[in-house]
Amino acid sequence: MSNAVSSKEKGRHTHEHGTSSSKVLRTVTYVLTPFLVLIVLCCIAVLALFKPYKEYKPYLDVAFGATPMEVRNLRTLNKYKDDDAPDQIKEIEVEVNGKQEKHTIVYPYYGDYYATINCEAADMKDIPVYSGTANDVLEHGAGWYNGSVYIGRPGNVVIAGHNHREFFNLPQCEVGDVVTVETVYCKCTYIVSDRVVFHEKDYTYVYPTDDDRLTMYTCWNNGKLGMSEYRLAIICKLEDIEWKEVKTEE
Amino acid sequence: MIKKISAIAAAAVMAATMSIAAYATTYEDAVQAAKDAGVQSNNVQELDNFLQVHKDCFTSAQYDEMIADLNNIRDTYVAPYCKGGAKMVVDKAPADLTEADKILVGRNWTEDEKKAITDDLVNLGKRYGVTITVTNIDKAHYAVAAEHPHGNDSNNSNSSKKDGSNSSKSGGSGVTTQTDKPVADTGAGESQTSNTAAAVAAVALAAAGLGVVVMAKKNRA
Numbered sequence: 001m002s003n004a005v006s007s008k009e010k011g012r013h014t015h016e017h018g019t020s021s022s023k024v025l026r027t028v029t030y031v032l033t034p035f036l037v038l039i040v041l042c043c044i045a046v047l048a049l050f051k052p053y054k055e056y057k058p059y060l061d062v063a064f065g066a067t068p069m070e071v072r073n074l075r076t077l078n079k080y081k082d083d084d085a086p087d088q089i090k091e092i093e094v095e096v097n098g099k100q101e102k103h104t105i106v107y108p109y110y111g112d113y114y115a116t117i118n119c120e121a122a123d124m125k126d127i128p129v130y131s132g133t134a135n136d137v138l139e140h141g142a143g144w145y146n147g148s149v150y151i152g153r154p155g156n157v158v159i160a161g162h163n164h165r166e167f168f169n170l171p172q173c174e175v176g177d178v179v180t181v182e183t184v185y186c187k188c189t190y191i192v193s194d195r196v197v198f199h200e201k202d203y204t205y206v207y208p209t210d211d212d213r214l215t216m217y218t219c220w221n222n223g224k225l226g227m228s229e230y231r232l233a234i235i236c237k238l239e240d241i242e243w244k245e246v247k248t249e250e
Numbered sequence: 251m252i253k254k255i256s257a258i259a260a261a262a263v264m265a266a267t268m269s270i271a272a273y274a275t276t277y278e279d280a281v282q283a284a285k286d287a288g289v290q291s292n293n294v295q296e297l298d299n300f301l302q303v304h305k306d307c308f309t310s311a312q313y314d315e316m317i318a319d320l321n322n323i324r325d326t327y328v329a330p331y332c333k334g335g336a337k338m339v340v341d342k343a344p345a346d347l348t349e350a351d352k353i354l355v356g357r358n359w360t361e362d363e364k365k366a367i368t369d370d371l372v373n374l375g376k377r378y379g380v381t382i383t384v385t386n387i388d389k390a391h392y393a394v395a396a397e398h399p400h401g402n403d404s405n406n407s408n409s410s411k412k413d414g415s416n417s418s419k420s421g422g423s424g425v426t427t428q429t430d431k432p433v434a435d436t437g438a439g440e441s442q443t444s445n446t447a448a449a450v451a452a453v454a455l456a457a458a459g460l461g462v463v464v465m466a467k468k469n470r471a
Binding site: 025026029032033036037039040043044046047050078080081082083084085086088090092107109110111132133134135138143145146147148149150155160161162163164167200201202203206207208217218219221225226227228231 | 425
């Protein structure tokens with residue numbers, strides 16, 4: 001008898017316990033689910049608005065306070081200069097075949113479209129080169145490193161580019177290939193002379209050199225895309241410079 | 251005889267004076283001073299690039315001031331770590347330092363010294379209307395951006411203020427040069443925009459999704 005009672009009570013307790021935990025679980029579920037759904041929706045919204053946000057950020061900055069540099073970003077194609085910034089045109093003297101010649105050079109502002117690279121053998125066609133190698137500049141094209149010489153000037157011209165975009169075909173450059181770099185004031189022809197893989201902390205290949213060369217580099221991940229600590233540099237020797245006539249507005 | 255010697259001496263003095271007066275300091279001299287001061291070669295090249303564009307914006311006297319400033323930086327912050335210096339880490343003169351030596355010297359600078367050099371450069375720029383921004387890349391490298399309004403370059407000497415500063419503002423300006431990381435980030439997926447925000451959103455999305463599934467299963471049970 002006592003066993004039967006105790007068994008019945010045990011069952012009742014179990015039933016009561018099960019009921020109360022279910023209630024708690026349901027309550028928690030009813031409370032939590034809307035929040036979870038809200039989080040899911042918010043995350044989807046964040047991911048969806050991630051790219052458009054970059055475009056609208058300057059407008060938001062203007063509305064809610066922005067630095068002069070950010071305001072520039074709104075009203076110019078190149079956020080690193082004012083709309084009315086004058087062209088940086090200078091006459092320079094260069095030595096051609098032992099003779100001094102006068103030519104005109106158009107110096108770019110940081111972020112300006114500067115040159116075009118072509119290497120037929122590596123299927124690199126009209127690769128745009130901008131002045132600077134900041135991440136936002138490299139989002140538009142390859143970038144000329146400002147710590148290297150201007151294109152057409154004696155020394156090491158250094159150009160960087162992303163391995164999944166502009167410099168996707170850079171690894172196809174082989175020794176002996178012809179590379180041309182064309183600006184509004186000159187067209188330089190180079191011959192690929194070396195291929196080097198170097199660590200990102202090794203600045204040897206981006207430092208100024210005594211010889212006239214072009215160094216193009218991109219991330220090197222053993223032929224795969226993605227980030228890497230290593231860079232593949234294609235080093236080219238200058239073969240010829242063709243100076244152009246620069247028309248200036250009087 | 252004495253008259254002849256005096257005349258020759260006077261002529262020699264005059265010739266020497268004239269040759270000194272005829273020598274005008276150019277931007278190349280300022281670049282050379284930066285090299286001799288032990289500045290990293292990529293930053294020297296950047297200075298060269300900036301001054302090529304703006305060489306007409308500064309007078310010979312202003313170049314002299316720049317050189318004096320660079321020499322002061324060399325003597326105060328570089329020489330002590332070089333041959334014969336109190337804190338010598340490299341047995342060479344500042345002008346003979348290799349790039350590796352320059353990095354070594356830079357790593358030995360105290361935070362106060364780094365700040366003092368940065369302030370000195372920024373103030374030097376201010377004197378001539380050049381906006382210089384220095385950002386630290388790592389312990390030994392700096393990204394330096396330089397911006398200068400062009401104005402009327404040819405009339406610059408007339409438009410300069412008495413204190414030597416040039417505030418000519420006709421026409422807009424822009425960043426002429428900026429050295430970023432010497433070796434840029436060029437891998438796929440590297441961009442300036444906050445990838446962290448996207449990553450956090452994606453993880454939260456996955457977690458919330460998992461939570462919804464678990465809740466749904468519990469409800470069914």
